[in-house]
Amino acid sequence: MNIDYTVVALMFPAIPLIMNVYSTRFHTLSALIRKIHDEYVFEKHTPPEWKDQLNNLNARISVLKYSIMFGAFGFLFNMVTVFALYLEELFVARIIFGSCCLSMMTSIIFFIREIQISTKALRLHISDMDEKFKE
Structure with missing residues (x-):
């Protein structure tokens, strides 16, 4: 494959968009954690599924951290690929661009896992309503 600036430029719109999605997820998750923390500390409110929620939140934090890290x-x-192309080091640019693609794929895989954990959290959150409707 012949690599030049146009190939590398294909990633530039995608990376900031995906990082924006990750940032939004992170801010939403941090707001949820703060809300749960305040309920526990100030209102002494502990829902029955509290331990499961904490385990779920810890898992989401870890997975989201890796998503953001691999995206970064x-x-x-x-950027290093662009610099290698500037120095006319095509072989190095190919290897580094391959690393870029692998990093982004890994980031997306972690993000898919975070979505699965989030879905489980939502199911856990409505589980008490499910039990009431079954009665």
């Missing part, structure tokens, strides 16, 4: 590595590798 992808952005960094993309």
Whole structure:
């Protein structure tokens, strides 16, 4: 494959968009954690599924951290690819661009996992309503 600036430029719109999505998820998750923390500390409110929610939130934090980290590595590798092309190091640019693509794919895989965990959290959240309707 022949690599030049146009190939590398394909990643530039995608990376900021995906990082924006990750940031939004992170801010939403942090707001949820703060809300649950305030309910526990100030109102002494502990829902029955509290322990499961904490485990779920910890898992989401970890997975989202890796999503953001690999997305950032992808952005960094993309910039280094541009620099390698500037220095006319085509072989190095190919390897680094491959690393960029692998980082972005890994980031997306972690994000898919975070979506699965989030879905489980939503099911856990409505589980008490499910039990009431079954009675």
